[in-house]
Each structure stands twice: as structure tokens, then as C-alpha cells.
Amino acid sequence: MDIKIPTVAALAAEGKVPEILFWVGCAGSFDERYKNVTKAFVKILNKVGVDFAVLGSEETCTGDPARRAGNDFLFQMQAMANIQVLNGYGIKTIVTACPHCFNTIKNEYPELGGNYQVVHHSTYLQQLINEGKVIQKGAEPAFKGRKITFHDSCYLGRANNIYEAPRKVLEALDAELVEMKRCKTKGLCCGAGGGQMFKDAEKGNKEINIERTEEALETQADTIAVACPFCMTMMSDGIKNKEKEGSVQVRDLAELIAESEGL
């Protein structure tokens, strides 16, 4: 398959506006592990043939980590600059694989003049499945007999009440979905939100991601599905800490879909 990754700027030069902007996010652009999620999602978008584009090097941090750490000046600077770019290109719909970018653009950009329809990739993937564009019914189920547990991202779940979309995506894979003791509204944070990703934890008796990893391992699942770059890092570190890399994988929803599609 010839992968196309159009940029919004290139389309604008032809006088076009993409139907969907794929907001990659900093982790999706720079983090070695999460770049794989970006690539998987782009492969899916290519397969489906949707009219999408990315900002490429014009994209910058949404300002979320600065805001959660208390620096609202920096947040507003970032947000305003991004809104200028997005509005300048006439962007209407944004899809992103990062719940933090999703939350900020959806809930915090409107008050600064940025109004878009913002969709998290879990919801978007669910739509594609519902429309029969990926995972056609009757296809060989790639994950049959496998146990998957889903780790709720706080910024998807409690922050935005998205609990079902990622689970529907996993159910479509025909795997056995097993829930952790704490899930959905009671889901335990991976430990990285609110700026924690960018500093060491305060003194305590345990790391949060270890606590969460232990819960995930209790389910006996062979795959921990995540839908957030920070959760990906924290859960992967947890699995490494428990020396379970050989038997348990941490995968993003888009990666699982891409795998089942043979992409």
C-alpha cells in the first residue's frame, strides 16, 4: 500500500481543506513507542481512504502539560497560536490519539476562540467499525481466544465520559475483554496525568504505575490495551518492572486494529 500523509499546508496550496485533521500530538510525533501508534492510525486512515491531513512541522504542543502544572500563561500562548493556525486553515474536525490533546482542544480551546468538532481516535475507530470500514463482519477474527484488558485513561473516562467506545473497539476484535478490579468511573490513573509525566513522583511507598500494572496482571490478560500515550509509557514501564515483557503486551487500540487488518 502506498501510504499518503498529506499536510494541511500542501492541501491549502491547492485550495483544499481536509475533512479531518489528524492531530498527532507531541508523544505521537517524538516518542519512539507512540510513533508506532501514529503510524498504525495513519495506515488505517489510508486504508479507509478518508480525506485527512496532518499539520506536520506546524503542529505544536496544545499547552495541556503547562496548564496542568499551573502555567496558564504558557498554556494560553500555545493555545492561541494553535488556534490561529487551525482557524487560518479552516479546520472543522480534529481526530487525535491523545486524550490530553483531545480534552484540551475540545474543552478548553473554545473559550479562546477555537471551536472544532474534536474526536478521540477510540471513538473514531468505533465509528469506522460501525460503518463496516474496518473489521468486516465474517472476517477471520485475529484475536480470538486472547484475553485483553482495557486501561481507562482518566482524560477519556472521567474527564470526558468516554468509557464505551474503546471497549466496543476491543469487542469487535473478538477477543475476550476482561475488566480490572478498578475500571471505568473507578479506573485507577496510570500516574502520568496532571504533569506527572514530566517529573519524578513525590515520596510514597509505591509507584502508581506499579499498582496499576499489578491490577492489570491480576486479570491474566495477555494484552493491556491503552488509548493514551502517557498510559502507554506508564504501563509499559510497569510491565518491564514486573519482567513480563515476554508474556504481556501493552498495545494501543489503533495498533490492534491495524494488526487485525494486516496493515
Added chain:
Amino acid sequence: MTIISQVIFTVILGIFGFFIAKRVNFIRLNIALGRPQKVVGNKRQRWKNVLLIALGQKKMFKKPVPAVLHLLIYVGFVLINIEVLEIILDGVLGSHRIFASLLSDFYAPLISFFEILALGVIFSCVLFLLRRNVIQVARFQKPEMKGWASLDGNLILVIEIILMGAILSMNATDQLLQEMSNAAYPLTGSFLVSSWLMPIFDGYLPSTLVIIERTAWWFHIVGIFGFALYVTYSKHLHIFMAFPNTYFSKLTPKGAMEPMPEITSEVKMMLGIPVEGKTTPPPEGFKFGARDVSDLSRKNLMDAYTCTECGRCTAECPANLTGKKLSPRKIMMDTRDRMEEIGKGRSDAKGHDEKFLLGGFISKEEINACTSCNACVEACPVLINPLDIILQLRRYEAMEASGSPASWNAMFQNVETNAAPWKFSPQDRFNWSEELKNKK
């Protein structure tokens, strides 16, 4: 004789009424220390929250056992107040069981129903005492629950048991006196629960029974007045505050932080974006974020008076679960304690103490440990938002005090210079596309 007791009763009612009103006003002024907030949006949704969450206790039922026990006390409290109304009327008017003649045949079943509720209250309070002190449910054993907080919780339960005991003793002796055809105790019919207690008082002289009945009556009603006053000093204030608090709670998604429009014009000027419309300069005394309770919003402060220290927030907090100092419940308790302190000093040097909420009560170590996961907000049965306070304190540290952790300052710098929280070159942002294309 009755005139004297009527006067005494009315005076006691007045005295308690006065002190309760004084205390309510004190609390009102404390909440008014906060920033006024516009209440925007959807009255329907707000009333729905009051009905479902405060009145209907919807969020309590995430934990069914305490929810049912709590419901018994709550229903008992609300409905037995009808009998308290009767007692107050009797006290002021010098009547005895004024509703008996009004309700005739319905009176005994009604009182019997209240007695069943009273039994339910006693049952629940005993179990709650066991949960706190014998089973020692973890959320009641945290460091912030030492001393007064723990005593307060136990006192409330004990007082409720004693008050319910008084009502049942009063009714039992009343029935005995009725059976003796005492003129002051007209026949009402038998009461379901207290009739079982009559053998305890059997064999006493009628004059002794009258003394017991009157003592229980006075003890019960003065106890209720005292309890009502006590509540205003206690964490138990949630019985009233839950209603306005659920009404005023935010309706936007939990993930949305409170906006900070005061700095937007400045940011626009820095970016060279034209500022439309007239700009209002930040109000006097405006701080970037919150250092003290007066920098917080009135809803934040109302939250603090609503908190009944149940600790569901702390039990769900990932930082607390893993041994960090942060406890969302302590954030609320500290906020209330600080308000009380400022309120008490209101008459003398206002704001002249050297203490602040941040630093004096809540440490940086606590607020820095928060993952902003909203578990505390989700857990609260009465829509208190500890996270909102934590994030405002962080704003103060970052924007006024330059007190953020060094690694956050480094992250800020990365965002500023590299447009990403990590130290990567902005030119490399799109490298993944080449990697993807070249692989295939």
C-alpha cells in the same frame, strides 16, 4: 405552671435560634471571602442534580452497604422532623401532642412509623460506630482523621442514638400514663416500637413517670436544638450544604479546567493578536492562581463547608493509595480550617497574619503529587471538587511564586522553545512520516 414552661421553652428556642443564626451568618461571610462566580447555564440540569444527587443520594449508591445505612439515617432525620415540629408547637403553645387530635386515628400509626425510623437510625448509627472504631474502615484511619475529626464523627453518631433513645422513652412513659388515665395524657392508641419498652418503666409511681416523660421530652428537644447548633460547627453541615452545593457544581466536562480570562488580553498582546472589545483589567488584589482562601472561588469555599469527611475521595486518590502525602479530603478540611481562622480574626487585623492556605495548611508536596485524574471529583457524593483547588494553588506556585518543581520549569521551557514538553527539535516533529513511508 404551663405558662412558665411555655416561656422557658420559647426563651430556649430563641437562644438557640440566635446562636444558630449567628453561626450561619459567620459561615456565609466566610464563603463570601471567595471570588464571586457567575453561575452559568442550564437551570434544569442544576435542579436535576439537586434532586438526584442531594435529595436522591444517587452517588452514595456506588457503595451499597454504607448507602443503605446512610439512607436509613437520612430518611429518619427528615421525617422525624415532623414530630419535632409537633414538639416545638407543644412547647410554645403549652399543648400536649397537638397533632393527636388533628389526626385522630392516623396519629398512632404515624408515630409508630416514626418509631420504626428511629429504630433504623439507631441501627445504622451503631453499625457506623462499629465501622469507624472496630472494623476500622481504612478511609476513617488516615492521618487527617486524628483528633477532632474522629471525635466529631463519633459524637454525631452517639448524639443521634441518644436522641432517638429519648424519643422512644418519652413515648413509652406517655403510653403508661395514658393507661393510668392521667388527664394530661389523652389516649392516642399504642405506638409500635415504644410499647415494647413499657415494661422497663412499669411499676413506677405516676408522678415518677411524669418526671421521666417530661425529662425525656425536654432532653430530646433541647438535645435537638443543641445538635442543630453543633452541626454548624461540625463536618455534619453537609445535611444542609449538600443542596446548594450540588446546585452550584460545574456542568462542564470534568476534564475542563476553570478558564483564566484575566490573562487572555495580555497573552494576545504578546502574540500580536488584536484584542477585540474593551478589556477589563484584572480586579484589584487579583493573583495568578490562589495562595489563600480569598483567592479561591465561592464554590470552592462552599465545597469546604459541605465536606463531611467521608474520605471517599482520598480512598480513590492514586497518589494517596501509593503513600503520597496528598489527600483530597485534607485539602477540603484545610480550606475550611483556614476560613474559620480568618473568620475568627475578622474583627481584629484582617489578613494580617503571616499564614496562608498554601504553605500554612497545604504543602507544595501535596499539590505536586496530584495526577489531575478526577477520581476524587468522581467519588464525592455531593459534588465537591478538590481538584479545582489543587490546580489553582499550582497556578500560584507556577505564575506568582516561581515555585514549581525544577523538572516542570524545564518542561515549561521545552514547550516555549521546542513547542513540545520534551527537548526535541521542532524540525524533527514530522520525521515519523518519512519512517513510515520508507518502511513500506
